[in-house]
Amino acid sequence: MQTSQTSNVVAVPGKQKKPLKTRGNWKRMLALDAMLLPAVILTLIFAYIPMGGLVVAFQDFKPWLGFAKSEWVGLEHFQYLFSTPEYVQVIWNTLIIAAMKIIAGLIAPFTFALLLNEVRSSGFKRSVQTMVYLPHFLSWVILGGILLDMLSSDGLVNQALGALFGIDPIFFLGDGNWFRFVVVVSDVWKEFGFGAIVFLAALSGINPSLYEAAEVDGANRWQQTLSITIPAMIPITIVVGTLALGNVLNAGFDQIFNLYNALVMDKGDIIDTFVYRVGIVDGKFGFSTAVGLFKSIVGFVLIVAAYRLAYKLANYRIF
Amino acid sequence: MYYKSKPYKLFTGLNYTFLLVLSIICVIPLIHILAVSFSGKAAANANLVGLWPVQFTLDAYDKTLANENFLRALWVAVQRTVFGTALSMLIVVLAAYPLSKEKRQFKRRNLYTWFFVFTMLFNGGLIPFYMLIQELNMMNTIWVLILPGAVSVWNMILLLNFFRGVPKELEEAAFIDGAGHLRTLFSIYLPVSLPALATLSLFAMVGHWNSWFDGLIFMTDHKNYPLATFLQTIIVQQDFSKVTVRPEDLENISQRTVKAAQIFIGMAPILVVYPFLQRFFVKGIVLGAVKE
């Protein structure tokens, strides 16, 4: 199992070009088509048909007029999004926060999974695993309130920092740079346990005999980790990372919305909070769809690029 | 043995400590919320509850559990979770298998893959989706909760990657024995992919259990609400700047305790299920089947 997994990363060209022995190849392929049929049908119905609704991105959409009769406005919504410097700032904020989240959100569960893998007591392992994935189930409405208390000038965190390092209270949620930091760290804290589940599944698929063999060769644990464990986790990490690229313009509406305030608007306002506020004044279907479409396109381009890159450089298909 | 070496022992000590601290940091907010759910309203509203209930009471749980709609909503949630997860897993397994093939084995795989990946990013929004559900006469049926989300592309991609890890020798041996794709999938692939299947089932289950918006929008009768939707409805979220306030209502507004109880009632089943799934994550349990 392990060998083939690594071969995905460093593909062995000779092996791939081996001709298939099976006869009636097209018939077998038809069977594969058939297996995909349920998924294809459901996707067509529930994803592709409603996608027609994307036309409202180019319309001044009025629900009661419908898609056909609403006025066409071309690229007006997109122009509106990019025309003022304020909005460009919002896009930057989104990119910065989201990028930090994607990177940290990949490293943290990965590292955690590795550390947990070194735990030999299965009781401890299971307890830790259960505890760290719990925050995933809490909503930001609740966590926002808790963070507000913990990070206040006389809150737990500032008290601890004061006692340990003698630092003056930090205005975490009232200072733009600290705000971004808090947003990323708290998001990582909330999601790393749940995110680690998929890495743990990958780890549990590693064949123990590989470690046994390495042991015989005299490799210490660190060397084993470098040569066996990490390579085994690379494919799944690349997949998760690539798919996360699709979220490069989603910086987390619920979280920001519950934490931000006028003092950190310049650093903390993101596309989604902006669309929300504009949408409140007016049921702007057209505008919010246009913004959504913009986000999708950017995400999609990045995913395609990552896919191409992996294929070109490492001859590896991410999915 | 590596774990008898001194540096590794030191590492182990640090590692255990670190993981312990990490777990505590993750659990403390939950303990706080648990404490709030058992606290009196006054203390909870003034934010005086720490990690231990103040003015202990079971009111919040009473209020939620005594509601006649609770059991019905629970039943709807169980149904959608069980059937939804089963259906979703079946579809995903069937789809991930062909997609895990190399291009030379299955020419159209790339086309299919992008066909699915595209839908991860692009969607038409709520309005056309709502119109579609209406056209299909799926309003107020359990199908609206199960079918639209059945094709989880995310799960599909993860699974196809796990499938790629299955030794090709096993598959080829099966083919030589005259097995078709379907039999190969079920008798060779699935048994060795239990950790992956457990993981993906967990994702599907959690998704079903927690989603409430579809219930709210597509059920015109609140008797059909699943638990997550029902729990949402217990709490008043009023913006007083817009809506009238009747002083008689004020008793019901301060629902911080109910909200806290709701989190635990909603989480409980997942907490119960997770340890059972966990045994699939324990290293090497399935490998007996693969060892050559």
Next chain:
Amino acid sequence: MSGNYSYGHVATCEISLTSTSTMGEDTMAFTMKKTAASLLAGVMLTGLLAGCGQSKDSGDSDNTASSTEFYSAKFENGKYVEPVSITTVFPIGSNLKFKNGENIENNVHTRWAKDTLGIDIKYLWTVSDQNNAYQTKLRLMLTSKQEMPDIISFRGDQTLISDLIETGQFTDAGELFDKYASDTYKEAMAQDPDVWNPYIRDGKRMAIPLLDNAYNNDAVMYIREDWLKNVGMEAPKTIDELEAVMEAFTNGDPDKNGQKDTLALSIGFKNYLATWMSDAGWIFGMFGAMPNQWNENANGELVYGSIQPEMKPALAKLQDWMKKGYISQEAGLYDEVKASEAFTAGKAGIIVGPYWMTGWPLQDLKANVPGAEYKPYPLPAGPDGKIGRRGTSVNAGAVLINKDMKNKDAFFVYQNYLFDNWANPTDDGPFTKGFAEGYDYGVGPNGELYGEQDSDKIEGGWVDAIRYTLTYDGAIIPQLRINTLAKIANGEEAVTPYEKAMLRTIPEQIQAAKIVVDQKDSVMMNKFTGSPTKTQLSKGDMLEKLEKEVLNKIIYNKASVDEFDSFVEKYLSSGGEQFKKEVNEWYSSIKQ
């Protein structure tokens, strides 16, 4: 009866009526017929109970005579002979409780409507009123080929109502109102002449406002009475006295625990400076400013409060207070509810908010801090003796009437009945004790009345059946509640069932309500209630963001007060000027 009654007249009339009147269900037809006449006379105060003194005459003859031409279906003895139907949609709020296996489609209210009025209420769909689900469903309804209901009641967001009006699906409701509404209903509506403004399109009133209690969110000041005693001070009447108290509350250990752990004032302006609770609007009011809303200036022009020069001294005060620690460092991060925690936890000495705060959240204070006492006080006056508070609109939403509705009068038959009998019930009317026995009241074996407090004595528990009504609260006469409370506070005897019911209100609330009424001259109303203007749609968010950022920075002393001037310049040049022009165009169109 169409004369100009003074308030005194109405009051006498009311008293005589409650003791002698036989006004019952059948008065309604009479009142309705009178409406056209009374409107022509331009009656503002037709009398709370328009029919008083004459109600006895309103016999059946009057009724039947009018039934054929006036009503859309045969109408006798106050009800439709053959039931007519009203279709509608409804949000199920979490405060809505049912008993006896009832639901919104079939309950004591729907049966009442059918039996008493001959109106069959049908619900096309209902939805739990959470996370704007009702709003979302209404919008979705517009997109699909669903059947449109006869009437839609909606509370909240003005834009949705604007959208609904724009569909062209709804009729000129004002015209129907003039024709069919009863005097009581009209009188209630006339208590605020601006209440129709948001719904006027081309001079037509396209939706009927849902009335709310007047002054409902108007502010009073609550002060910890025991803290005042501890620091040996009186409640402040002026800003100077206020600052002295604040100094003592911050640095004088008012809670006598030997620690400097108290705040003087709890405000939270994450959302707005002038807001519904933990309010800071009154601070600006002391200087004649009111941010976040459109005020009318001396020339009768609407101007945006946040950019007026009067803002400057108030901002300087807030900046100073934050420096001195009178208000929390977190004030800009906290919303209304979060900020109130400091007061209910016994950490802050002053909070400003509506009279009903006494019920929630202030009641929590006594549970959390044994021996804590608080009292409502009038808002203090500024340097020039000015007092100003943010006003509350009595407009809570609207009812839209489908132009294809078959029996458009049916809604008014329904609503008139509730205004005539429920809003301020008489001693012998159908709703003297409540809406329905066994629901919102019970009667014991010895004739004693059970209310919400005796929920366990009512079989199946107390449920507030009036919440099932099409207009959510039955019928509300805007000024009745607060005036009644003020009356009780003044020691007047409670006579009517409504007054007697109000007697049960907690004492602090009665006191607070009295202060609200006493200080009613200080109200500053938001005068712009139209749908968003063109500039507001394109630039509104940017302007609001600019305003919030600058004002917060000034209060947090990250910018000097003088930056206010450059902010105003920037505000006006980035669209504020145009915005003002559009708002005033709207205002003059309404005033015509």
